[in-house]
Amino acid sequence: MAEISKEQVRHVAHLARLAISEEEVEKMSEQLGAIITYAEALNELDTDNVEPTTHVLDIKNVMRKDESTKWINKEDAMKNAPDQKNGQFRVPSILE
Amino acid sequence: MKNLFEYSLKELQEKLHNKEITISDLVDASYNRINEVEDQVKAFLTLDEENARKQAKELDGKLSAAESLLFGMPIGIKDNIVTKGLRTTCASQFLSNFNDPLYDATVVQKLQEKNTVTIGKLNMDEFAMGSSTENSSYQNTRNPWNLDYVPGGSSGGSAAAVAAEEVFFSLGSDTGGSIRQPAAYCGVVGLKPTYGLVSRFGLVAFASSLDQIGPITRSVEDNAHLLQAIVGHDKMDSTSANVEIPDYSESLKDGVKGLRIGVPKEYLGEGVSEEVKASVKEALKKFEELGATWEEVSLPHSKYGIATYYLLASSEASANLARFDGVRYGVRAENSDNMIDMFKNSRAQGFGEEVKRRIMLGTFALSSGYYDAYYKKAQKVRTLIKQDFEKVFEDYDLIVGPTTPTPAFKIGEETDDPLTMYANDILTIPVNLAGVPGISLPCGLSSNGLPIGLQIIGKHFDEPTIYKAAYAYEQATDHHKKRPQLGGAK
Numbered sequence: 196m197a198e199i200s201k202e203q204v205r206h207v208a209h210l211a212r213l214a215i216s217e218e219e220v221e222k223m224s225e226q227l228g229a230i231i232t233y234a235e236a237l238n239e240l241d242t243d244n245v246e247p248t249t250h251v252l253d254i255k256n257v258m259r260k261d262e263s264t265k266w267i268n269k270e271d272a273m274k275n276a277p278d279q280k281n282g283q284f285r286v287p288s289i290l291e
Numbered sequence: 292m293k294n295l296f297e298y299s300l301k302e303l304q305e306k307l308h309n310k311e312i313t314i315s316d317l318v319d320a321s322y323n324r325i326n327e328v329e330d331q332v333k334a335f336l337t338l339d340e341e342n343a344r345k346q347a348k349e350l351d352g353k354l355s356a357a358e359s360l361l362f363g364m365p366i367g368i369k370d371n372i373v374t375k376g377l378r379t380t381c382a383s384q385f386l387s388n389f390n391d392p393l394y395d396a397t398v399v400q401k402l403q404e405k406n407t408v409t410i411g412k413l414n415m416d417e418f419a420m421g422s423s424t425e426n427s428s429y430q431n432t433r434n435p436w437n438l439d440y441v442p443g444g445s446s447g448g449s450a451a452a453v454a455a456e457e458v459f460f461s462l463g464s465d466t467g468g469s470i471r472q473p474a475a476y477c478g479v480v481g482l483k484p485t486y487g488l489v490s491r492f493g494l495v496a497f498a499s500s501l502d503q504i505g506p507i508t509r510s511v512e513d514n515a516h517l518l519q520a521i522v523g524h525d526k527m528d529s530t531s532a533n534v535e536i537p538d539y540s541e542s543l544k545d546g547v548k549g550l551r552i553g554v555p556k557e558y559l560g561e562g563v564s565e566e567v568k569a570s571v572k573e574a575l576k577k578f579e580e581l582g583a584t585w586e587e588v589s590l591p592h593s594k595y596g597i598a599t600y601y602l603l604a605s606s607e608a609s610a611n612l613a614r615f616d617g618v619r620y621g622v623r624a625e626n627s628d629n630m631i632d633m634f635k636n637s638r639a640q641g642f643g644e645e646v647k648r649r650i651m652l653g654t655f656a657l658s659s660g661y662y663d664a665y666y667k668k669a670q671k672v673r674t675l676i677k678q679d680f681e682k683v684f685e686d687y688d689l690i691v692g693p694t695t696p697t698p699a700f701k702i703g704e705e706t707d708d709p710l711t712m713y714a715n716d717i718l719t720i721p722v723n724l725a726g727v728p729g730i731s732l733p734c735g736l737s738s739n740g741l742p743i744g745l746q747i748i749g750k751h752f753d754e755p756t757i758y759k760a761a762y763a764y765e766q767a768t769d770h771h772k773k774r775p776q777l778g779g780a781k
Binding site for chain 1: 598601623635648651667668671672677709724751
């Protein structure tokens with residue numbers, strides 16, 4: 196049985212930028228442990244000489260010319276913003 | 292007049308041109324039915340009635356110029372497909388205020404070129420994560436065949452709305468079975484196209500290497516017509532395939548004589564209910580009668596599909612959902628001291644339990660020290676699963692089996708344990724991992740009157756052979772003619 200400790204859960208939640216309550220930490224530790232244990236069945240398979248699949252079709256390095264095109268204007272881009280000032284997205288302070 | 296929903300797209304188009312009906316009649320039929328049954332089915336998150344009626348009137352005046360079978364046809368769109376100016380929520384509280392999207396998804400743009408009429412946006416599991424639509428943060432959609440049962444998911448609204456005759460057809464999206472499983476549970480036809488055939492531009496990304504948009508309809512023929520309208524290379528989606536597009540209805544009626552069908556023993560094994568097995572065996576008998584042959588084959592790595600899928604899909608989701616930060620759109624939590632806390636609080640507030648669980652799982656699988664053991668391992672097993680299909684397709688034209696191990700389950704029955712819920716997708720997930728196309732169509736009813744789905748899987752870009760077989764089977768049986776007996780006079 197894989198164990199995902201509460202400390203690990205808190206660390207992963209921080210990486211994922213998710214605020215998490217102590218109650219959720221407990222539940223998540225249990226559920227992630229169960230899912231990871233289930234997933235460890237993959238270790239039954241010898242994959243040493245198997246190439247990983249990242250993409251099912253044989254498409255590589257799709258390139259286009261780096262040209263600017265008309266898309267949306269600034270006013271439209273701000274339409275759904277939760278907070279804005281002087282035509283810019285406003286956020287809480289970044290620096291202490 | 293007969294119920295308009297009994298006609299095919301082709302027949303409806305003829306009626307329009309013969310002036311027996313108008314586009315406004317079709318749009319009225321949709322909204323009338325919605326008024327009649329939507330409080331029971333709850334398939335829609337947003338309706339666009341005023342615009343739809345206005346558009347119908349305009350199109351009625353332009354009918355003589357109509358070139359497409361889809362001209363004026365009312366359609367429902369899954370709520371993770373972006374529609375300009377029309378609220379798009381992915382059934383998440385995070386996007387509850389996303390009322391004014393800035394552009395249309397490529398598929399929506401393509402449909403508009405054919406002059407379809409958008410009736411509304413359809414319910415789903417939040418961000419397409421789920422198999423019952425119970426993970427919607429707004430409402431439970433109910434199965435039109437029995438309101439105590441789930442419609443499947445994640446495209447549960449899309450399948451239920453078609454089954455309940457609220458729209459003539461709909462679009463869904465399928466990452467691990469999210470079109471085929473609800474189509475099976477609701478007794479309609481749903482196709483997951485080959486990965487790359489349909490542009491994902493404007494489909495809110497869940498797992499980018501697996502997601503595909505596809506059509507949900509009442510018949511195979513309609514399905515082929517709708518697919519035709521949405522396929523094609525798109526420079527806005529660098530994973531879209533630049534391939535020649537066939538005419539999907541051309542070979543529809545060619546029959547199955549000489550077709551070689553492989554039936555994976557893993558798809559009729561443990562965990563698959565006896566009723567489902569019996570229906571699929573009946574279908575195989577029918578294919579034999581129609582001139583196809585079938586043999587048992589093996590997809591030996593099928594049992595590793597779910598584990599592989601949850602590692603890969605969750606990893607991709609954890610990266611894709613990083614965009615929901617409360618800065619540019621969506622909800623923002625009040626009273627955060629600094630920006631990082633604002634991200635954390637907004638996401639904690641906006642995301643539901645399953646979405647958080649998958650973000651956590653994916654972040655864990657991608658984190659330093661675990662990447663090779665989980666993420667890369669799963670990518671390698673994905674290769675083995677893909678090779679299983681390649682091997683079978685060396686000798687067979689199609690793979691046939693059930694879409695799901697059982698018919699629909701009751702609302703609330705499987706919400707406690709995520710792993711139980713995941714098991715619903717055991718027969719559909721490998722298809723996404725291999726990137727091949729698959730369809731689900733009705734093949735019978737269970738003893739308690741719930742639909743059973745037959746899954747037909749083809750080679751990359753071989754949708755024509757899937758449609759040919761599905762059409763032959765459909766026409767030789769009457770499963771597709773059965774309709775749920777939902778309240779209200781028809």
